[in-house]
Amino acid sequence: MLREKLHFRSTDVPAAERFERWREYLARTHAPMDLVSPHRQDFRAELRVVELGALSVWPASYQALTFDRSPKLVRQSDPETCHVSLVVSGGGEAAWGKCATSYSRYDLHVTVSSTPVRIRAEPDVAGGLVRSLGVEVPRSVIPLPRRHVDRVVGRRLSGREGPGALLALALTQMSRRSSGYKPADAPRLEVVLLDLLTALFAHACDAEAAQPAENRSRMLRLRVRAFIQENLADPELCPALVASAHHISVRYLHRLFEDEPETVVQSIRRQRLAGARRDLVDPALMATPVCDVAARWGFRHHAVFTRAFREAFGMSPSEHRERHQLLDREPEASSS
Template sequence: MVTETVFRASEVPAGRRPAAWRELMETLICRMDTGVDTGVDTEAGGTSADDLPAQLRMLEFGAVRVWSMIAPAMWSRRTQAHIRESDPGLCHLLMPLRGTARVRHAGHEAHHGPYDMHLLDTSLPWERTCGSMTAVGLVVPRKLLPLPADRLRPLLARRIPGRTGPGALLSGLVTRLTRDRTHYGPSEVTGLEQAVVHLLATTLSHHLASSDGASDAAPDASRPSSTAPPAPSRGGTLLPPIRAYVLQRLDDPDLTPRAIAAAHYISVSYLHHLFQAEGTTLAGWIRAQRLERARRDLSDPALSATPVRAIAIGRGFLHHSSFTRAFQTTYGVTPREYRRQALRARVHEGCGHEGCGHEGRAREELGRSAYASSP
């Protein structure tokens, strides 16, 4: 179940609004000092500290929180005293949709405009000043990210583009979630939590690689990347729904890595990484599943009159020659020969002659050819 929190400053007595906003930020992110930048908004239109024309909608997906907000020019500051008092160990990401933010954090200082994301670590002090803005944000427990804190430090406060690359997928997902009114069940909430975490990890890893000067280099297949996020823990929590999705569409010859990745809010490169971490490839796993379905079809007497080519096409193989080569490589015989052996074995199963050796010989022959070279 998704937990929703809505804050509208207009519903809070004017004198209580700054304190109410500070309490909201402490609940949403961590302990910090906050305030309205009256010097900015007074010149623009006369906003006072008590007016605070702000609103926020926050959704909790398990341990992940995402939100959208409209706020006047404000500042926030987290100090060492705040950290000693309480550190929830969170990574906080903010992206203005309209407006700007200036951030000092972890020895970095940067100015961010619309669709520039920046990352903060609650274990380190920061100072942030924002103009009037509409923004989206998220917080994720740092322990859920497959990247150690020292690897994240080079990215803190720095610009992370939200319009291109994996950042565009992340910003799109967070923005869509904050606008969504769908009722999600427990399994869907878990899936969305994992999607946000994995997409954030992919985005950060991508920009770490870029900062290391490796963004344009082709990956070395002989060794794992030091910045690629490792496969999810607990046996790969993202792989089961991906596999289920693929199996439901296995016979579609137009099934592509891009479509699979988009359906799970992850990048294509991270999708491939998940399967590589299991010792296989996405294409190899899909081919193996399609071949197994084709093999069962070829041994089905009810389909004995169906041409082999038709079975291949029906199982997602557009080219008969490539299907034949893949089948023979996997099972040791051609599809046509496998069908002959399988159907003959079934005929001898129903022979009814006591002591008939045909069945045993047929099964032995089928077993040698069909399964000896199967993975």
């Protein structure tokens, strides 16, 4: 039988202590995280850590849970590990920086201990359990350039086909308690698992690189545009942030849009102003101060917003709102 490093089962712990013991257990085996759950008063969970040399396999089941590894916690402790999880049942979402990806049954997702991340996991049915199979590996033993691993962090990878399906099958088999495994098998299984992880990462990077350059550029532009639309309210939104979220340089971002009718900065500004212009005349927002409307669309300073609005539309935000209100009242005056 393969050696278990640790085994946590909530039913072995008094109900009032279960959630805190679970948090401590994860901090010892992985890295410090803040945890939130609606079931913390009587938390149900089970986790085994099976050692395979430098690697470890993590069969886990737990109630609805949010894992939050903040920048502060990363600074406090970073074991420089990579964690790949196979969703067996349930689903959820992972968010890192300004990006987010959802996961469902038989998806694989990758996190690294050096990158802040928030993972929300939910069972398929209320009151049920999320089930996952994880494998943790030191980044130093992965025989790929560091940038290759970084490119798959946060991405949703398939556990139904290709190298992902082979990895899913191996994790499923290795996680089972079986007398068919002997301690001497661990080093051999470590090699097999590391090869499968390497193949998965390389396959994901190759699939991206195999697309024609024109297709890659077009898809990247679509992702950039979607990202900008989703983050217009963020006052920090700028080319540097957009480039960082997509793992490209600012120079490449600008080159990506050099044939477009407007630059990234112009696109952000136009969309923010258009959104603010709509909100200023929205009947549901008539009582909202102009400065608050500006803040809703990422403008920190009222004066900057007013100047930009006047340049774009030939009048101040207040004048635009007043003119619209006057036009709305004219039909009433005519009918009387």
